[in-house]
Amino acid sequence: MAAVTKNRLEAFSDGVFAIAITLLVIELHAPEVGEGGSLARALWAQWPSYVAYLVSFATIGVIWLNHHRVFIQVAQVDGPLLVLNLNLLLWTALIPFPTNVVAEFLGQGGEHARTAVAFYSAVYVLLGLSFGSLFIWITHDDRLLHRLPPPEVVRAARLRFTLGEGVYAVALAVSFLWPPVALALHAAMALYYAFDQASVPATPAPRVGTGG
Amino acid sequence: MAAVTKNRLEAFSDGVFAIAITLLVIELHAPEVGEGGSLARALWAQWPSYVAYLVSFATIGVIWLNHHRVFIQVAQVDGPLLVLNLNLLLWTALIPFPTNVVAEFLGQGGEHARTAVAFYSAVYVLLGLSFGSLFIWITHDDRLLHRLPPPEVVRAARLRFTLGEGVYAVALAVSFLWPPVALALHAAMALYYAFDQASVPATPAPRVGTGG
Amino acid sequence: MAAVTKNRLEAFSDGVFAIAITLLVIELHAPEVGEGGSLARALWAQWPSYVAYLVSFATIGVIWLNHHRVFIQVAQVDGPLLVLNLNLLLWTALIPFPTNVVAEFLGQGGEHARTAVAFYSAVYVLLGLSFGSLFIWITHDDRLLHRLPPPEVVRAARLRFTLGEGVYAVALAVSFLWPPVALALHAAMALYYAFDQASVPATPAPRVGTGG
Amino acid sequence: MAAVTKNRLEAFSDGVFAIAITLLVIELHAPEVGEGGSLARALWAQWPSYVAYLVSFATIGVIWLNHHRVFIQVAQVDGPLLVLNLNLLLWTALIPFPTNVVAEFLGQGGEHARTAVAFYSAVYVLLGLSFGSLFIWITHDDRLLHRLPPPEVVRAARLRFTLGEGVYAVALAVSFLWPPVALALHAAMALYYAFDQASVPATPAPRVGTGG
Numbered sequence: 001m002a003a004v005t006k007n008r009l010e011a012f013s014d015g016v017f018a019i020a021i022t023l024l025v026i027e028l029h030a031p032e033v034g035e036g037g038s039l040a041r042a043l044w045a046q047w048p049s050y051v052a053y054l055v056s057f058a059t060i061g062v063i064w065l066n067h068h069r070v071f072i073q074v075a076q077v078d079g080p081l082l083v084l085n086l087n088l089l090l091w092t093a094l095i096p097f098p099t100n101v102v103a104e105f106l107g108q109g110g111e112h113a114r115t116a117v118a119f120y121s122a123v124y125v126l127l128g129l130s131f132g133s134l135f136i137w138i139t140h141d142d143r144l145l146h147r148l149p150p151p152e153v154v155r156a157a158r159l160r161f162t163l164g165e166g167v168y169a170v171a172l173a174v175s176f177l178w179p180p181v182a183l184a185l186h187a188a189m190a191l192y193y194a195f196d197q198a199s200v201p202a203t204p205a206p207r208v209g210t211g212g
Numbered sequence: 213m214a215a216v217t218k219n220r221l222e223a224f225s226d227g228v229f230a231i232a233i234t235l236l237v238i239e240l241h242a243p244e245v246g247e248g249g250s251l252a253r254a255l256w257a258q259w260p261s262y263v264a265y266l267v268s269f270a271t272i273g274v275i276w277l278n279h280h281r282v283f284i285q286v287a288q289v290d291g292p293l294l295v296l297n298l299n300l301l302l303w304t305a306l307i308p309f310p311t312n313v314v315a316e317f318l319g320q321g322g323e324h325a326r327t328a329v330a331f332y333s334a335v336y337v338l339l340g341l342s343f344g345s346l347f348i349w350i351t352h353d354d355r356l357l358h359r360l361p362p363p364e365v366v367r368a369a370r371l372r373f374t375l376g377e378g379v380y381a382v383a384l385a386v387s388f389l390w391p392p393v394a395l396a397l398h399a400a401m402a403l404y405y406a407f408d409q410a411s412v413p414a415t416p417a418p419r420v421g422t423g424g
Numbered sequence: 425m426a427a428v429t430k431n432r433l434e435a436f437s438d439g440v441f442a443i444a445i446t447l448l449v450i451e452l453h454a455p456e457v458g459e460g461g462s463l464a465r466a467l468w469a470q471w472p473s474y475v476a477y478l479v480s481f482a483t484i485g486v487i488w489l490n491h492h493r494v495f496i497q498v499a500q501v502d503g504p505l506l507v508l509n510l511n512l513l514l515w516t517a518l519i520p521f522p523t524n525v526v527a528e529f530l531g532q533g534g535e536h537a538r539t540a541v542a543f544y545s546a547v548y549v550l551l552g553l554s555f556g557s558l559f560i561w562i563t564h565d566d567r568l569l570h571r572l573p574p575p576e577v578v579r580a581a582r583l584r585f586t587l588g589e590g591v592y593a594v595a596l597a598v599s600f601l602w603p604p605v606a607l608a609l610h611a612a613m614a615l616y617y618a619f620d621q622a623s624v625p626a627t628p629a630p631r632v633g634t635g636g
Numbered sequence: 637m638a639a640v641t642k643n644r645l646e647a648f649s650d651g652v653f654a655i656a657i658t659l660l661v662i663e664l665h666a667p668e669v670g671e672g673g674s675l676a677r678a679l680w681a682q683w684p685s686y687v688a689y690l691v692s693f694a695t696i697g698v699i700w701l702n703h704h705r706v707f708i709q710v711a712q713v714d715g716p717l718l719v720l721n722l723n724l725l726l727w728t729a730l731i732p733f734p735t736n737v738v739a740e741f742l743g744q745g746g747e748h749a750r751t752a753v754a755f756y757s758a759v760y761v762l763l764g765l766s767f768g769s770l771f772i773w774i775t776h777d778d779r780l781l782h783r784l785p786p787p788e789v790v791r792a793a794r795l796r797f798t799l800g801e802g803v804y805a806v807a808l809a810v811s812f813l814w815p816p817v818a819l820a821l822h823a824a825m826a827l828y829y830a831f832d833q834a835s836v837p838a839t840p841a842p843r844v845g846t847g848g
Contacts, residue, residue, distance in 0.1 A: 005280075005284075008222070010644070011223070011226060012226050012230055012276060014644065014651060015226060015227060015230030015231070016230050016234050017648070018648055018651030018652050019230060019231055019234040019651070019655055020234050020237075021652065021725070021729065022651075022655040022656050022729045023655075023659075025729055025730055025731075025732050025733050026238065026662065026732070028730075028736075030736045030739070030740040030741065033741075038747075038751075039741060039752060039755075040751050040755075043737070043751075043755060053730075054726075057726050058722075061722045061725075061726075064648060068641075068644055079407070082277065082406075083407075086273040086406075089233070090273075093233065094237055094240075095237075096238070096240075097240040100240075100241060101242045101251075105242065105245075111251070112245065112251045115252050115255075119251075194719055195719075217492075217496075220434070220438065220492055223438060224442055224488060227439060227443070228442050228446050231442060231446040231447075232446050232449075235446065235447075235449070238450065294489065294618075295618055295619075298482075298485045298618075301485075302478075302485075305445065305448070305449055306452075307449075308450070308452075312452075312453060313454045313467070316454040317457075323463070324457065324463045327464050328463060331463075331464075429704075432704055435647070435650060436650050436654055436700060439651060439654030439655070440657065440658050443654060443658040444658050444661075447658065447661070447662065450662065503831070506701065506830075507830055507831075510694075510697045510830075513657070514697075517658045517660070517661055518661055518689075520661050520662070520664075521661050521664040524664075524665060524666045525666045525679070529666065529669075535674075535675070536675045539675040539679075540675060543675075543676075
């Protein structure tokens with residue numbers, strides 16, 4: 001049915017993840033230093049860029065980890081899965097943009113910082129929804145999987161996604177009050193997902209030519 | 213004969229597609245906000261950039277899907293195919309440029325918006341021609357394919373390409389009257405191709421080391 | 425001995441080629457249009473950028489083709505080959521820079537155009553030398569190859585590289601007189617190499633898991 | 637346990653290395669040439685950019701070589717290894733930023749040059765630590781390796797990493813006195829690692845579908 005195999009879907013997705021995570025750096029620039037100014041201080045003054053770089057890097061890294069963790073259980077790709085996966089890539093590839101907005105406006109504080117972090121958080125809410133819908137499609141029956149994991153495992157995994165989405169929504173709300181706290185929530189989510197590796201029982205993929 | 217295997221051709225093409233689709237984001241920048249201005253309003257004012265990002269992202273995604281759909285049936289690569297494929301990559305890799313032109317000038321309306329969308333549409337016409345010529349070469353006899361699909365299937369697929377090309381040409385003409393309508397046509401084409409996945413019977417590729 | 429397998433060397437090189445070829449587009453920008461100016465004319469005025477994009481795209485595409493053509497015959501990778509290959513990647517990845525210089529200064533004509541195209545040509549001379557030294561190392565005895573091709577084939581291939589290098593040197597000299605002619609020489613070389621596909625007898629690579 | 641296989645970890649890492657090494661070029665721009673100025677002289681005046689490009693290119697190339705040399709011996713990937721590898725990618729992907737700082741400020745000499753090279757060196761110290769911790773984790777017992785290499789080999793390899801880290805620390809200190817000497821140290825380290833290929837006995841990886 002679907003014309004794109006799982007291997008090529010994974011390779012293309014990995015390419016987009018690798019590029020998006022590496023492109024984050026091009027928003028970091030050598031600062032301008034005024035007459036008699038200190039380069040060290042100018043570099044230091046760019047701290048919001050570094051924070052934004054770190055949080056976004058961790059998030060894309062974790063998306064890559066989770067993407068692989070989900071797809072290792074997928075046996076077949078169908079049309080809706082392709083479209084849902086492109087939708088996930090759309091929001092992931094977008095991350096350098098809100099990252100740039102946070103880098104520019106977080107340091108100014110006030111209204112601008114709140115709007116910037118809220119914008120960043122809103123993209124993460126949509127990112128979470130796009131991952132969640134991909135996950136629901138994959139697990140909604142057993143056509144796409146090697147074998148359907150036990151219902152309680154699926155339920156636990158869906159719960160985890162729902163909780164994550166909830167935290168992103170909270171971060172969005174918190175952005176309007178304390179932007180740095182919202183960013184810290186995003187960083188915490190990335191760390192949580194990074195260390196939450198082992199909870200889905202990984203069915204080793206059958207040997208299908210592992211591809212790149 | 214040809215020195216590049218199908219696997220490496222696909223991997224290189226996928227790389228270009230993944231990079232082009234992810235590079236689209238670098239034309240999205242944090243807006244400048246004047247004294248007393250609102251960042252939210254400034255972000256909103258960039259809507260033409262977001263529209264251009266979405267349409268171009270969907271289009272490159274669909275080129276990737278169709279590229280794979282065609283190549284899954286290819287058994288062998290010859291010299292003209294390599295050159296025709298590089299030609300397709302040339303126009304695909306160019307997309308961020310007309311996207312940027314639309315993002316800059318669509319919002320201004322008037323003559324500039326018309327020219328910008330016409331330029332964008334002209335690149336799509338050439339893109340469609342480059343894909344069409346690749347497809348015609350592949351299907352013009354059975355040397356490159358595992359087996360030639362039934363003539364009515366080839367005819368249907370060629371018809372589909374011709375229709376697509378026709379819509380791009382119409383979009384080019386419409387650009388000079390109603391630029392947003394032309395953009396909507398491009399978006400509709402991407403959606404059409406995305407959902408038209410199943411119509412070419414996918415001959416599963418023989419196991420040839422699936423590569424990345 | 426060498427810790428990097430041929431597969432991973434090819435995959436890394438292909439990645440660099442795909443990124444360099446796709447990065448060329450980020451030097452193409454939406455033009456500035458003055459009050460009452462025409463966007464169409466402003467787009468047209470950027471023709472040197474388009475010429476530079478085309479020639480550089482064709483050249484990187486041809487480097488990719490030739491790289492694969494050479495490596496399909498390689499059985500083993502050693503330390504010097506790794507370093508010589510990184511040297512080739514260094515000059516290939518640099519191409520967007522002289523491309524940008526040509527795009528900026530070709531249209532101004534005069535001294536600036538001459539210097540820009542000479543700079544561009546000088547990078548191509550070094551690029552040719554880096555490819556030539558890689559090729560000489562690979563063919564200098566039979567440790568790295570599946571089997572050493574007949575001496576007359578190696579001689580013919582070396583002659584072809586030497587001729588290519590000669591044309592690049594001529595283009596460098598010509599840059600100081602007629603910059604557009606020098607660029608045309610570069611374009612001609614890319615076309616020549618593209619269509620000269622079949623002249624090295626391709627020993628099909630043994631099945632080693634073809635990778636991406 | 638871990639949901640990401642070694643193949644996909646390597647492919648993702650290679651992607652990030654290839655992109656970071658190729659992105660270095662986007663900090664090289666066509667220079668501005670004033671009225672009556674010489675383009676040749678303006679290109680020449682950008683020498684700090686070229687030095688920075690060369691040193692950073694060599695360094696990322698060497699990271700790629702060493703990454704492969706280490707991972708060819710890895711049989712299994714666990715959670716901490718994934719996080720430690722993402723940490724290495726974080727610092728590698730960052731390199732274009734300090735490279736840009738050196739390119740901008742090295743030519744000015746004085747305080748700015750010292751700060752710029754010290755900043756560059758500090759990133760390299762962290763990069764070295766991130767690679768060292770990855771290496772220590774991999775070799776700290778035999779769960780992750782095909783078979784643990786003899787203790788004296790591990791000891792020698794750890795010593796080599798420690799020496800490298802020491803040189804980076806020295807380069808950091810030297811930055812505050814003679815910035816060009818510090819840069820030369822970085823270049824020397826890249827060359828040393830490039831030619832030090834053969835010292836770890838490469839256990840050929842078992843055939844596991846070589847991937848990209």
